Amino acid sequence: MNVLLVDDEKIKRTALCDDLTDAGYSTQVAASAAEGMKLLEAQPFDVVVTDLRMKGMDGTTFLAKIKEKWPNTEVVMITAFATVDNAVAAMKLGAFDYITKPFESAKLVMVLEKIAKIRLLTDENVSLRAELAKVTRHGDIIGNSEAMRDVFEALEIAIASEVPVLLSGETGTGKELFATAIHHLGPRKDQPFIRVSCAALSSQLMESELFGHERGAFTGAVEGKPGRFELADKGTLFLDEIDDVPPPVQVMLLRVLEGSPFERVGGIRSINADVRFISASKLDLQERVAAGAFREDLYYRLSVFPIRLPPLRERREDIPLLVGHFMKLYSGAKEPPQLDETVMGILWDYDWPGNVRELQNVIRRMLLGSGGRSVVTREDVPVEVRLGALRGADVPREPKSFREAVEAGEKELLAKAIDAANGNQSKAAAALDMKLSTFRDKLAKYDIQPRPTNRVELYKNNSEP
Structure with a gap:
């Protein structure tokens, strides 16, 4: 000292x-x-x-x-x-x-x-608080995979800056959660956070919604109304599904992004708004630009700092953690139900086209199906998820004949079934409605080696206490 x-x-x-x-x-x-x-x-x-x-x-x-x-x-x-x-x-x-x-x-x-x-x-104490902040900093966003760690690093940069951010990712990847985190953890956290769902509005309604309108501007406009830009002044405007914005409104957005004032629909008074832009797209905007459906100059204005949110199938390591979180959240119990040893394998192998949102809904269905039992079994997993887990992987190459295609598909089903059953041949055979002896013969035919997985342990280790 x-x-x-x-x-x-x-x-x-x-x-x-x-x-x-x-x-x-x-x-x-x-x-x-x-x-x-x-x-x-x-x-x-x-x-x-x-x-x-x-x-x-x-x-x-x-x-x-x-x-x-x-x-x-x-x-x-x-x-x-x-x-x-x-x-x-x-x-x-x-x-x-x-x-x-x-x-x-x-x-x-x-x-x-x-x-x-x-x-x-x-x-x-300061050090511990800093470590805790690393875990809880992003609120409801859950993930510890390498893909998500990369996203979190980008998120920290976005939080500390004021530049426009473009969030891209499939439906259900959590774009709104990320937009909310950027605002509420950033320098404008005490100012308004205004969300606009561009897909839900027609061209005329979108113009009025974004820029506001004066009394009598159109039929039904019985009084003046401020637009989302005015409401978001000094705060953040989140333009969700920006890929659905029609060309006429794209021009207006570009002007505002370039710093020009705007007018309400039917108005003549110029209005300035100090707004931080966050936009989100479920489609590849560069492909939309190439197809002539989205303005290139607007794309570059919106994507000063792009962040791609990975689909759940690209970060399967996070599935046990997410499952543990949702099980505790929706069970309403201090100790959530346990998972049968086959369930985590099924959830792991499914491709989750609806991403985290779909997983969230599946967990709720599983808990309802379990009827309050202390253990959730494979029968509680929706049938489309069970089947999807078995069929999830692609055939590695194009088959040369019908017979080869059938064998390739059969081999894949067998491999997936044994993997989903954590190496238990009896359960794998039952899942395929096949005699155990026939199942074993086919394993030998395709030289498939049963191997247990540790995905249930991953769930136990990663689920919240």
Whole structure:
């Protein structure tokens, strides 16, 4: 710890400095409060030990100035004129402790050791909070796969900036969750977050919804109404499904993105809005640009910082974690039901075309189907998911004949069935409605080696406590 010792008595100052140095503290000295201020300006100190009565600026004034400019620096007061009033005044101003003369250096060392312990605990607490923030920072967004770690890194950059962000990903990948996180964790978190679903609006309605309208602008406009741009002023405007915006509105959006003012429908007054843009698309906007369905200049304005959200099939490692979260969320029980050993294999192998949203709904259906039992079994898994898990993988190459195609499909079904059953041949055969002896013959024919999986363990290890 760095200590600054301030005392106008040279002999006491020097002796105390030597004792603190011997005790392992990096110590510098000053003969007055003014000299001490200069040293504090030049470098940081953890603790200032100062006399109360000094020529010029006294210790109380010195303490107040230290706390005003360096609130994290602790101050220990030393004086031969100890009174209750002095002690109370010093403590009110933020002094850590108050020592009366005469005293042994060991007493001051004990005070410094106490400060060191408290600072260590404070630093550890800050570190733990930072680690916790890494886990919980993104709210409802759950994932620990490599693909999601890359997304989280991009998300941190987006949160810290003000540039337009384009979120792209399939339906159900959580684009709105990411947009919400960018706003609520960013510098505009205390300002409005306004969402517009572009797919739900026609061209005329979209123009009115975005830019507002004046009274009488069209049939039914009985009064003026502010648009989403006005409502989002100083905040964030989230344009969901931006790929559905019709060409006429694309031109208007481009003008606003370029900093031009806008007018309400039927109005003549120019309006400016300070808005941070986040947009989301379920389609590849570059392909839409190539097809002439989306303006290239608008695309580049919207995608200053693009973030691609991976589909669930590209981050299967997150499935156990998501399953654990949804099981606890929707079971309503302190201890959610357990999964039969085959269930996680089925959920893992299914391709999830609806992504996390589909998984969420499937978990709710499974819990309803289980009827409150303590174990969820494969029979509780929707049949389309069970079948999809068996058929999930693609045939590696185009078959040369019908027979080869049949064999390739049969081999794939067998492999998927044994994998979903965690290596249990009886259960795999039952899943395919096949005799066990026939099942084993076919395993031998295609040289399929049964192997257990550890996906249930992944669920147990990753599900929330």
